[in-house]
Amino acid sequence: xxxxxxxxxxxxxxxAEFSSAADLYHAAEKVRDAGFRRWDVHTPYPVHGMDHxxxxxxxxxxxxxxxxxxxxxxTALLLQFFTQVSLYPTxxxxxxxxxxxxxxxxxxxxxxxxLLSAFATVGGLFTIIAxxxxxHPLFNSPLFSKFxxxxxxxxxxxxxxxxxxEKTRELLSEIGAGxxxxxxx
Amino acid sequence: xxxxxxxxxxxxGERFKIPSTLQFxxxxxxxxxxxxxxxxxxxxxxxAMAYSWLFAVIFFLSLAVGGLFWTMLHHxxxxxxxxxxxxxxxNLASLIPFMIxxxxxxLAFPNFRDALWEWFPERKAALADASTYAEQKRDAYIAERQxxxxxxxxxxxAAKKDLADVASPSPGHRLxxxxxxxxxxEKAAKLAEEDLSEAGATATLVDKHFLDHATLLxxxxxxxxxxxxxxxxxxxxxxxxxIALLLRSWSIRLDHDGDPKWxxxxxxxxxxxxxxxATAWTFLVFDWLMGLDYSWFSxxxxxxxxxxxxxNSMGLLVILLTALRKAGYLKDVVTLExxxxxxxxxxAFVIFWAYIAxxxxxxxxxxxxxxxxxxxxxxxxxxWNGYTIAFLVxxxxxxxxxxxxxxxxxxxxxxxxGVAAWNLLMHAFDLYWIIAxxxxxxxxxxxxxxxxxxxxxxxxxxxxxVTVAGIFGFFLLRQLASASLFPCRDPRLDESLNVVN
Numbered sequence: 001x002x003x004x005x006x007x008x009x010x011x012x013x014x015x016a017e018f019s020s021a022a023d024l025y026h027a028a029e030k031v032r033d034a035g036f037r038r039w040d041v042h043t044p045y046p047v048h049g050m051d052h053x054x055x056x057x058x059x060x061x062x063x064x065x066x067x068x069x070x071x072x073x074x075t076a077l078l079l080q081f082f083t084q085v086s087l088y089p090t091x092x093x094x095x096x097x098x099x100x101x102x103x104x105x106x107x108x109x110x111x112x113x114x115l116l117s118a119f120a121t122v123g124g125l126f127t128i129i130a131x132x133x134x135x136h137p138l139f140n141s142p143l144f145s146k147f148x149x150x151x152x153x154x155x156x157x158x159x160x161x162x163x164x165x166e167k168t169r170e171l172l173s174e175i176g177a178g179x180x181x182x183x184x185x
Numbered sequence: 186x187x188x189x190x191x192x193x194x195x196x197x198g199e200r201f202k203i204p205s206t207l208q209f210x211x212x213x214x215x216x217x218x219x220x221x222x223x224x225x226x227x228x229x230x231x232x233a234m235a236y237s238w239l240f241a242v243i244f245f246l247s248l249a250v251g252g253l254f255w256t257m258l259h260h261x262x263x264x265x266x267x268x269x270x271x272x273x274x275x276n277l278a279s280l281i282p283f284m285i286x287x288x289x290x291x292l293a294f295p296n297f298r299d300a301l302w303e304w305f306p307e308r309k310a311a312l313a314d315a316s317t318y319a320e321q322k323r324d325a326y327i328a329e330r331q332x333x334x335x336x337x338x339x340x341x342x343a344a345k346k347d348l349a350d351v352a353s354p355s356p357g358h359r360l361x362x363x364x365x366x367x368x369x370x371e372k373a374a375k376l377a378e379e380d381l382s383e384a385g386a387t388a389t390l391v392d393k394h395f396l397d398h399a400t401l402l403x404x405x406x407x408x409x410x411x412x413x414x415x416x417x418x419x420x421x422x423x424x425x426x427x428i429a430l431l432l433r434s435w436s437i438r439l440d441h442d443g444d445p446k447w448x449x450x451x452x453x454x455x456x457x458x459x460x461x462x463a464t465a466w467t468f469l470v471f472d473w474l475m476g477l478d479y480s481w482f483s484x485x486x487x488x489x490x491x492x493x494x495x496x497n498s499m500g501l502l503v504i505l506l507t508a509l510r511k512a513g514y515l516k517d518v519v520t521l522e523x524x525x526x527x528x529x530x531x532x533a534f535v536i537f538w539a540y541i542a543x544x545x546x547x548x549x550x551x552x553x554x555x556x557x558x559x560x561x562x563x564x565x566x567x568x569w570n571g572y573t574i575a576f577l578v579x580x581x582x583x584x585x586x587x588x589x590x591x592x593x594x595x596x597x598x599x600x601x602x603g604v605a606a607w608n609l610l611m612h613a614f615d616l617y618w619i620i621a622x623x624x625x626x627x628x629x630x631x632x633x634x635x636x637x638x639x640x641x642x643x644x645x646x647x648x649x650x651v652t653v654a655g656i657f658g659f660f661l662l663r664q665l666a667s668a669s670l671f672p673c674r675d676p677r678l679d680e681s682l683n684v685v686n
Binding site for chain 1: 543546547550551553590592683685
């Protein structure tokens, strides 16, 4: 099955199909235990507990979001205190110009915290998952297109240090894969 | 995937056996406290102690009401995660009637009630003054008004005579005179409309005097009067207890016969009854807490008290769950996933409470309108200012907010229970902050030498709190034991047992 758009014969990896979510779940546990790093599963719907079966740790996206949130709060507070309290003390509605002006600064602080957290979430997520991109080698695979219909798929990439053409194919059939397809760039 | 739990394995439920020492201790503390409190209150301390009792009752009532909210929300949103803890929510909610009954002494007896809600005595005094005034002025007033009516009628007659006297008026002149007669007749008729019987005149004079001498109470008389007050109290009791007991009884019937119609009923009725729940709780806190100073108002009040109730009843559920699991119950049924979800809801409501509390403060602080600022002026003066910053700003919001951000905290039952206990303590401080600052000024205003605090009153606060806690604990244990600890034949049980988030 060669795709007319593919121009290279360099191996990207294997796509293996499993018959059910449960099979895929157990297969993922075995691939995890075999020590692979560059691999993924694709299913038509979310499978609870799959992150555990795949041995995924906690995403560090939350740390990025926290960083975004803290920078947002600090930016807003510093900007407002610097301009309204220390640089040019502004008396509004006979409110004090000192630490106790802080309630007046809260709406902006809150908004900027939310804004930068949201930016960090979206930007961080896209950076981590390496999006956007024009194309992906997996789209060369006819088998892969089943992921959005009824396919429970496991993909192991060739750039994984543990990857070894024949052995990996054997491993995949051993853990119950049905159809296995080679994907090229 | 592996090892999915099957709801059918749990269809017999799990029964709670009351630890008799604990139950006895609760009963002892509650009973002895009740006796001691009301014996002590039979003195001139009654006024100060009324505030203590209100504080204790509203604290535990808010937790029970929060339980009802979570039950109704669970049904109304058709959620599946919390079925295994829903019975605990229902048990909490079923304590509402006991807590409202505990509030009866301060609602009914004037020596408590008049100290808490000054509009009662002030309205009574204003009305008494007004009726004395009316009695004195009535006869003179009737005579005066009748003279006016007679005068108006004379004017009509005179105008008619004018018309008759003119031999042949021009059309313009005739029209002019006829219009004048019509005007005067109308005026006389209007005057004659007034009820000048003795009762009618008295009522007019009472209203006039009431308006002149207690304008605010006169303008609010449609709401702040004893008859309507009792109608409302009965509505709160019937609405809140009724919904709680109804939902709980259907849930228990479902345990017995597994008929899904109960499940559908609970869902349907929860949606329909939510407005009644919201109205009852909002106006209950208007009457009991905002009414401590009838001249002050805040449109955020109902939501503010609701936010605290929802947050802390979730906290109490977490603590209850941990205690039950320590005692060996619900071990298989409840997982860390449930703790995680409940922790997230707590976190959400920590933020929601702060959002509401800050919005209420912020708008009043910024607008700086006298009749609104009095509430916060009292609470940012001297001792109360430090109290507000330490317990409400830092303790109630910042600390739990930061701690609950951590995922790990929500996955450790003992730690999340500790956070929940801290929140409950802050909730007590929050309610104390609402109630206690009103006590000193209210009780000493008539002496002319206004005191911000009543020395030694905190002893009664603690006594009341411990007493109501004992009674609350006693009934909670009984409710826990009266049915399975989780809805064992609920159609959503499978989903809840295997929940992953």
